[in-house]
Amino acid sequence: MKLDGKVVVAQGGGPTAVINQSLVGVVLESRKFEQVSKVYGAINGVAGIVNEDFLDLTQETTHNLEQVAVTPSSALFSTRDKPDVKYCKEIFNVLKAHDVRYFFYIGGNDSADTVRIVNEQAEQSDYEFRAIHIPKTIDNDLMVNDHTPGYGSAAKFVAQAFIGLNLDNRALPGVHIGVIMGRNAGFLTAASSIAQKYPDDGPHLIYLPERPFNVEQYLSDVKRIYEKYGRCLIAVSEGIVNEKGEPIALGLTKNVEKDAHGNAILSGTGALGDLLANLVKEKLNIKRVRSDTFGYLQRSFFGCVSDVDQHEAREVGEKAAQFAIWHNIDGSITIHRTGDYSVDYRITPLGQVAAKTKLMPDEFISKEGTNVTTAFKSYLRPLLGSDLHSAHRLRAPRAPKILRAEDQE
Amino acid sequence: MKLDGKVVVAQGGGPTAVINQSLVGVVLESRKFEQVSKVYGAINGVAGIVNEDFLDLTQETTHNLEQVAVTPSSALFSTRDKPDVKYCKEIFNVLKAHDVRYFFYIGGNDSADTVRIVNEQAEQSDYEFRAIHIPKTIDNDLMVNDHTPGYGSAAKFVAQAFIGLNLDNRALPGVHIGVIMGRNAGFLTAASSIAQKYPDDGPHLIYLPERPFNVEQYLSDVKRIYEKYGRCLIAVSEGIVNEKGEPIALGLTKNVEKDAHGNAILSGTGALGDLLANLVKEKLNIKRVRSDTFGYLQRSFFGCVSDVDQHEAREVGEKAAQFAIWHNIDGSITIHRTGDYSVDYRITPLGQVAAKTKLMPDEFISKEGTNVTTAFKSYLRPLLGSDLHSAHRLRAPRAPKILRAEDQE
Numbered sequence A, B: 001m002k003l004d005g006k007v008v009v010a011q012g013g014g015p016t017a018v019i020n021q022s023l024v025g026v027v028l029e030s031r032k033f034e035q036v037s038k039v040y041g042a043i044n045g046v047a048g049i050v051n052e053d054f055l056d057l058t059q060e061t062t063h064n065l066e067q068v069a070v071t072p073s074s075a076l077f078s079t080r081d082k083p084d085v086k087y088c089k090e091i092f093n094v095l096k097a098h099d100v101r102y103f104f105y106i107g108g109n110d111s112a113d114t115v116r117i118v119n120e121q122a123e124q125s126d127y128e129f130r131a132i133h134i135p136k137t138i139d140n141d142l143m144v145n146d147h148t149p150g151y152g153s154a155a156k157f158v159a160q161a162f163i164g165l166n167l168d169n170r171a172l173p174g175v176h177i178g179v180i181m182g183r184n185a186g187f188l189t190a191a192s193s194i195a196q197k198y199p200d201d202g203p204h205l206i207y208l209p210e211r212p213f214n215v216e217q218y219l220s221d222v223k224r225i226y227e228k229y230g231r232c233l234i235a236v237s238e239g240i241v242n243e244k245g246e247p248i249a250l251g252l253t254k255n256v257e258k259d260a261h262g263n264a265i266l267s268g269t270g271a272l273g274d275l276l277a278n279l280v281k282e283k284l285n286i287k288r289v290r291s292d293t294f295g296y297l298q299r300s301f302f303g304c305v306s307d308v309d310q311h312e313a314r315e316v317g318e319k320a321a322q323f324a325i326w327h328n329i330d331g332s333i334t335i336h337r338t339g340d341y342s343v344d345y346r347i348t349p350l351g352q353v354a355a356k357t358k359l360m361p362d363e364f365i366s367k368e369g370t371n372v373t374t375a376f377k378s379y380l381r382p383l384l385g386s387d388l389h390s391a392h393r394l395r396a397p398r399a400p401k402i403l404r405a406e407d408q409e
Helices: A017-032 A046-049 A062-069 A085-097 A108-124 A153-170 A187-195 A215-229 A248-252 A273-282 A307-325 A374-384 B020-030 B046-050 B062-069 B085-097 B109-124 B151-171 B187-195 B215-229 B248-252 B271-286 B307-326 B374-384
Strands: A005-011 A036-042 A053-055 A100-107 A130-135 A173-178 A206-207 A233-237 A289-293 A330-341 A342-348 B003-011 B036-042 B052-057 B098-109 B130-135 B175-180 B205-207 B232-237 B289-293 B331-339 B343-347
Touching: A005 A017, A005 A046, A017 A036, A017 A046, A017 A062, A017 A100, A017 A307, A036 A046, A046 A085, A053 A085, A062 B271, A085 A100, A085 A108, A100 A108, A100 A307, A108 A130, A130 B036, A153 A173, A153 A233, A153 A307, A153 A374, A173 A187, A173 B062, A187 A206, A187 A233, A187 A374, A187 B109, A206 A215, A215 A233, A215 A273, A233 A273, A273 A289, A289 B289, A307 A330, A307 A342, A307 A374, A342 B307, A374 B130, B003 B020, B003 B046, B020 B036, B020 B062, B020 B098, B020 B307, B036 B046, B046 B085, B062 B151, B085 B098, B098 B109, B098 B307, B109 B130, B130 B307, B151 B175, B151 B187, B151 B232, B151 B307, B151 B374, B175 B187, B175 B271, B187 B374, B205 B215, B215 B232, B232 B271, B248 B271, B271 B289, B307 B331, B307 B374
Parallel strands: A005 A036, A005 A100, A100 A130, A130 A330, A173 A233, A173 A289, A206 A233, B003 B036, B003 B098, B098 B130, B130 B331, B175 B232, B175 B289, B205 B232
Antiparallel strands: A036 A053, A330 A342, B036 B052, B331 B343
8 A cells, every 4th residue: 555645854852963864864765755745854853843844855956965964963953842742733733734644753762752642643633644763862872772873973972082082181191081971871971981992091980870970989989090090081971870860960050951851951061070070179189180071062073973873874764764655664763783793774663762761781881880891892883983093102112211220110 | 514313302282183293203204314323202291301201212113103193192291391490401411311412392382482491501501402393282373383283183173063063053042152272362263163154154253362352242242143043153262361361261260270381271171161151041041051161172082183284293293303403403393384275394493483372363353353254264274184074954945834824934
């Protein structure tokens, strides 16, 4: 059975460096099917559907679509709107009026939940259409998926930043703290571990949201590393929590800002980094302490993309169109690792992905909780793409001392 | 006349992405001269000379030197030490004892001043040797030079970050502030202007240390832009000052930390960005306001290097060895633009470069002081290298509305 009608594609949540690859995958693949009359792009996610703000992407050139594909962030813009039942009824009025039969929403677990609710409404109102969630998140926290498009490129940014910070920290020693995005899952923070090439390389301490953060333990960890190496490089997730599960960052903000999904905003301020730096200065009496909050740079930096991530982001878009238009199936596109390294794409019932969060499994976190395991690094490496180089050191021998010959090592 | 003896090369000040190119340029070129008995690298800058901490780089492989050349940060490590006369006497005792006749110091204007003082001491003590300063600084603030090695790569990082932030800010509108390094000179902050491709692209406001920062004017600027575009992207130098010339950032810190050169530490905290963000939240009542402090990422990020910057950094090292060893001249290597785009290298008396700061000329700053001119962009573009791409937008037409046909634009 061929379901004739229009396609609507939209992008939700935080942008990534490769989310436009998925958009272009949907558009180019959908345009091949004769039952698709038009391919519309909704501007600002679900908000654009309600407002009938559509671009007619059937009239976009293939060449420009390819140029947009390699541009980071969401070309159709985004939204943090979380549709309720009333909102969904408005969505349907618009979808019916425009004869839309295929809806593709590229986003994270909140966006997957939106697709799920929209699809339920469609079933209740006996309107025949396919709703597909296409995975996207730098947090890498979607269930069922081995990993998610957007993560590889953000992880490459974090890895490259820490390779640089580690070298900087060796050249001018002190304590350096890098604060990385990730509300509940530590995957992105853990990518800093790629900088650990030589045995004394940092990050020496990695604090993840999966393990409670204790201030006394933190100070004792930093003291131990600093005494051993004369320096200490630290990777911290913005989402670290205390023993009660309360985010450390929230204790620093007077008026906690929340998004429409009820998630507290942890990014966009340097407060957590400054707190952790000041603790070291004051309690350990170490002078040179710096913190860097990676902020929004890590999710849409231009020119630091993993080619593997790019290819997969394109393919989840293409597969979404194929599953929906050829096979008439609803669901969430999921990525499954089939080899070292190869993947396959499946379609998974929305309820298995929507509004759930995947955390780092125990086998990826070291026993003491402040580093990752080799298993994690093996998992991560292929996702960073083909062109991540590593840092090199001088290996020349020491020259003999003359005036201080007695100090000779 | 051939001056026989050893070479010492060292790196000072903040690391850059290409400072090891200059190191390798000096080492490979020096090793070709028969009058050079050994090439030593001093560990931790001038501190390494005093402590006789030398690597014998004559015994380093050419291949590993090439690998180190493409690694960011200072492979010989760095120092913030500012030698006084006593310190310089210790340096000479070591230099004489080791028969060092050529001293190359890669660094900024403070390092140039160190070379100048060291050289004066040499003349006073009738010790025949050549002292050469090799330029390096992401701030681009060295006199005589058209620009300095390290700037192009840091500028490319800032440009790529702002291309991404501009797209991110379009996708999820609000006010976004990026804080960039640069104590006195705004060159690095000004590199954010490369993101201005389409007429409504940000950064919409660029605040440089060359123009006084006034809080009332800032709020009025932001309000105007936000009302026009529904968003506002801002680039701010960490070194912005009030009408009295006092850094805004210093008013935020209880105990101002200074380096050995008497420069206050402005980096390593998110306080300035947070202050500017809170002002907008509180005074303009705009909800979505974020700040990112680029911090140490911009100076030694791995994998974001300008090839032009790389080549020039290599050449200033090579030319330094040639001027000193072939021509027996002291001085500072300077870069001069000879075409669009070509450069030549000269040797300039140390006093013309040492301890002086070049600021952005008036013709690079727009009349209202919150943007750059076309002249600046023409100056900057070749320094960013050959592979900086630009962002692309969808250009498809709007689809006609059906339910809201009366809203049709």
